Amino acid sequence: MKSMNNVSYYKINKSKFMNWEAASKHPTAIEIETLNTGEIISKISGLLNLKNKNASKLKDGTAVVPVLAHIVRHEKYGDYLIDTGFDSSFSNEVGGNFKGLLKKVYFKNRYIQEKSEEGIEVQLKKRGINLKGVFLTHIHEHAAGVPSLPSGIPYIYGDGECETSFFPLVYSNFFENKTNLQKIDFSSAQDMPMLGKCADIFGDGSFWAVSTPGHTKGHTSYLVNGIKRKILITGDVCITKKGFELNVETGKFSSDIEEGRKSFFTIREFIKEYPSVNVVFGHETDEFKIEYK
């Protein structure tokens, strides 16, 4: 795995809130809009750990999986993204902006952009979004829109994240022209009851990065404390709604299934305690659903 150059550490603001209970009583005008940028045809055993006893009724097979991005609109600090999904390169070419000798074979019939879905840069333009920065749950395909987004804005992700790197066969170089990469060092972040290491991104309790390693080393979930809605963006620590409901963590797509299970358990317990928080899964919402074949 290749690490990236020109990366600095994200400056973690000191929060005035010591726990979610207190923060949730002071919500902010911050909202989320989820976009679908394409689909992946995926093995179910990658999405869900079929070895978990709670998955005993599930069989392996294929699923059509939306590739999501989320616009974050903060009344005071402006518009951000959580994850980018695909850019329009995926509508022109198999494997889009991934690189490598085996790219066409590897991504054939798997990474798809139907005519009804558009790349992230097109969807942002249509909405008149003036992007201030991009937060990532992790890299993989969740950052596959980065090459079509502005160069100078901050791209922020958990320490330990790497690009896909099976050079020269299949690899990505999404941050090639980006000048402002920042990684969050959660070891210096505050401990929140139930959630563990968290960073209050704007320092006003409106938007929290939550360390949820396992799917990838630096995997990060995001918690949004809005007046209208409170939302947990899980990322791929929980890819599917089915997994959340059956209590089955992410499967073979995780680099460390055991650690992923711990992070999954953490967010599941948190939602049990605070059921009014809406959950947006790594690749599924009530609007954009996974189709199991």
Ligand SMILES: [Zn+2]
């Ligand atoms: Zn994913």
